Amino acid sequence: MVEKFHEELKALKKEVLEMGDLAKDMLQKAVESLKNQDTELADWVLSKKREIMKMDDDIEQRTLMLLTLYQPMAKDMRTIACILKMITYLTRIGRYGKDIANVAKELSTEPHIAKLVSIPYMADIVCKMIESVLKAFKTEDLSLIQGFAERDDNLDALRYSIFRECLTYMMEDPKRITRCAHYMMIARYLERCGDHACKIAEKVHYMVTGERVEIK
Amino acid sequence: MAKNNYIIEVEDLNLWYGENHVLKDICMKVMRNKVTALMGPSGCGKSTLIRCFNRMNDIIVNCRVRGKVFFKGKDIYSPNTNVFVIRKKIGMVFQKPNPLPKSIYENVAYGPRIHGINDNEKLDKIVEKSLRAAALWDEVKDRLEDPAMALSGGQQQRLCIARALAVEPEVILMDEPCSSLDPIATAKIEDLINDLKNKYTVVIVTHNMQQAARVSDYTGFLYLGQLIEFGHTKQIFETPQEELTERYITGRFG
Numbered sequence: 001m002v003e004k005f006h007e008e009l010k011a012l013k014k015e016v017l018e019m020g021d022l023a024k025d026m027l028q029k030a031v032e033s034l035k036n037q038d039t040e041l042a043d044w045v046l047s048k049k050r051e052i053m054k055m056d057d058d059i060e061q062r063t064l065m066l067l068t069l070y071q072p073m074a075k076d077m078r079t080i081a082c083i084l085k086m087i088t089y090l091t092r093i094g095r096y097g098k099d100i101a102n103v104a105k106e107l108s109t110e111p112h113i114a115k116l117v118s119i120p121y122m123a124d125i126v127c128k129m130i131e132s133v134l135k136a137f138k139t140e141d142l143s144l145i146q147g148f149a150e151r152d153d154n155l156d157a158l159r160y161s162i163f164r165e166c167l168t169y170m171m172e173d174p175k176r177i178t179r180c181a182h183y184m185m186i187a188r189y190l191e192r193c194g195d196h197a198c199k200i201a202e203k204v205h206y207m208v209t210g211e212r213v214e215i216k
Numbered sequence: 217m218a219k220n221n222y223i224i225e226v227e228d229l230n231l232w233y234g235e236n237h238v239l240k241d242i243c244m245k246v247m248r249n250k251v252t253a254l255m256g257p258s259g260c261g262k263s264t265l266i267r268c269f270n271r272m273n274d275i276i277v278n279c280r281v282r283g284k285v286f287f288k289g290k291d292i293y294s295p296n297t298n299v300f301v302i303r304k305k306i307g308m309v310f311q312k313p314n315p316l317p318k319s320i321y322e323n324v325a326y327g328p329r330i331h332g333i334n335d336n337e338k339l340d341k342i343v344e345k346s347l348r349a350a351a352l353w354d355e356v357k358d359r360l361e362d363p364a365m366a367l368s369g370g371q372q373q374r375l376c377i378a379r380a381l382a383v384e385p386e387v388i389l390m391d392e393p394c395s396s397l398d399p400i401a402t403a404k405i406e407d408l409i410n411d412l413k414n415k416y417t418v419v420i421v422t423h424n425m426q427q428a429a430r431v432s433d434y435t436g437f438l439y440l441g442q443l444i445e446f447g448h449t450k451q452i453f454e455t456p457q458e459e460l461t462e463r464y465i466t467g468r469f470g
Contacts, residue, residue: 071426075466209455
């Protein structure tokens, strides 16, 4: 019976990793579709919305099932706790991807203002954080999530610089307000995704060591 | 007065049944008015250990004990200890309910009687108080003269707890008190344990880890006669420090 539990938990971990990959893909491709004004790619992201929600529900239900059937202890319990929180954060990341894809479609008809360098750069940092934390979850190697606080600070700084930059464009020409407001929102989404990656890192740290830490 | 918080203190306790070294260098402290749980696989020495706390092992032939067990600072294995007083102060409840083949009333009154109380009015009071404390009074108050054997398993076990409480112990040792009971009776005993710790100190041996996690404040894990880990229950079940404990409680054993 206990063996069955451990097999089930292993399978669940694998699915969380798949879900994580999907969330990251959604975010990454959304920003790509924005940058390249590729509406097809944006549609791909939008088409994944249901899938990630379904994964969230499915993993949650199976996790709760394991909890009630086996009442796990120690690291098993911490893994379950980590998974339950993680899937919420991953769903949020995926949904920000969806939000960005919607904007990408809306902004696809006219050229971008300036070169839009900082947004893909932010997305790159966030996606690398998500990759690292998923790998840490898989391998339990906590060195992978070291330096998350600095990476997150970097994201905050980038968001602020995008904000300032957009303000300037808007003041120069009020016609740019809609577009720039979208850029600012996207920068904000990406910053939030970085926060979610940090929250996942906290949960992974708890899963591995049993110790609660704050990464910010 | 930190020392006073510990009602039982075990120092380097070793025990042999003949050649068989059953308990090895056990050191632990039982906090007053708390529930302490002992868990571990079958044959690890849990029951033997709690039976040392009121010298129940004395009656086993070939049993040898070395080390010290202090009850309120006094070594219970010292030659001038009165074993009867110890067993009155440290009561015990066993795995299988073992009521005496007498009425419900007599089961509870038996202890106080042999300790010299014969006044019927006084006995009535003790019986009611003990049955109330064991959460059984309302179920049996109208049939105190019925045979105890007619009660259900869960009621019998609560009767045994009432019987232990009747002699006003300070510590109650419970050796798997719920293992022969159904979930509802188990839940009642667990609620009872929670109530009891206001007045008593409880040490419970259990195979059921979830039960240990639910009812106890402190938990000890025994394996092959050694106390592998002892600490706050929350810590033992959330972040055990020892690899063996971790493996045992997550079922990765053997």
